[in-house]
Amino acid sequence: MKKTLVIGASTNPNRYSNIAIKRLRGREIKTVALGLRKGKVLDVAIDNEKLPYKKVDTITLYLNPKRQEEYYNYIISLQPKRVIFNPGTENYEFVKLLKENNIESEIACTLVLLSTNQY
Template structure:
C-alpha cells in the first residue's frame, strides 16, 4: 500500500493544522511529504516546491491552503494522479473538486486529523 501523503501548505508552525497533520501522519506510519514553495525542509523533512516536483507516487493529497490557491493547483493535483484529495475545513475549492472528479480522483471534504484519530484515514 502506498503511504505517501502530500501536505500542500506544509509549515513548521506547530500551532497550524498542517504541521499537526504532518506529525500525526508520521506517527501512524505514513510518509508525509511537505509541499510549500517557500520552504526547503519542514521539521527536518525535505519539502517540495510543488506537487509535480515529488519524485514518487502520491496516494493522498491533503490541502491546507486557501480555496483560491487550491483551485490554482488543480492541474498539479491531476498531474500527480493521487487516489484521493482531502480538502480540510476552509480549503474547499469547486475548481479543484471538479478537476478531480473528471479525472477519477476521490474528493473528501474532511479533516485529516479527525480521519486519522478515528481510524477512517
Template sequence: MMTTGTQAKPQSPERVVVLGASPNEERYANKAMKMLLEYGHQPIPVNPGFEEILGIKCYKSIAEVPGPVDTVTLYLGEARSEPLIADILATKPRRIIFNPGAENAHLAQEAKAIGIEPVEACTLVLLRTGQY
C-alpha cells in the same frame, strides 16, 4: 507519549503530499504532518517558503514531488489552490482531502471527473477515528 490504541498503524502506509505544509506547530498542516508520521504514513511537505519541515525535505511545488502519491491533503484556501489545479491533478493521487477552510469546488469537480476521490474532511479526525 500519546497512546492511540490499535489504530496507530495503517493497513498500508501512504505517501501523502501535505500541500501548504508549515513548520509552525500551531498550524493544522504541521499537526497533520506529525500525526501522519505517528500513524506510519510518509508525509511529503510542499511549500515554497521552506527547505524542510520536521526534518523532511520540503518541495517548492507539488510538480517537484517524485514518485507516486497516494493522497493529497490540502491546507490552502481556494484562492491559493486554484492556480495549482493542473499540477495537483497531474500527480494522480487516489484522493484529495479538502481540510476545513481548503474547500475548492472546481478542484473537487475536476478531480472527480478523472477518477480522483474528493473528500471534504479533516485529516486529523480521519486518522484519529480510524477512517483514514
C-alpha cells in the same frame, strides 16, 4: 503505508498542516510536503517547488480555494487516489475537476480521520 502529500505545509507548530505532518509520521505514513518556504517537520522536508512525486496515494490540502487554482494541473498530474479538502479549503470547482479526472475527493479533516482510524 501509502504516501501522503501535504500541500500548504508549514514549519509553524501552531498550523494544522504541521500537526498533520506530525500525526501522519506518528502513524508511520510516508509523507512528503509542499509549502511556500523550505523547511523541515520531524523527518519530512518541506519543498517549495512542485516536484513530480511518485505514487502519491493521498493529497491533503491546507490552501484556501483561491490559492489552490495554481495547483489544479499539478495535483491532477500526480494522479493521487484521493484529495482531502480540510476545513476552510472546500472548493467545489476543484472537486468537479478531480472527478472528471477519476480522482476521489473528500471534504474532511485529516486530523479527525487519523484520530478516528478512518484515514
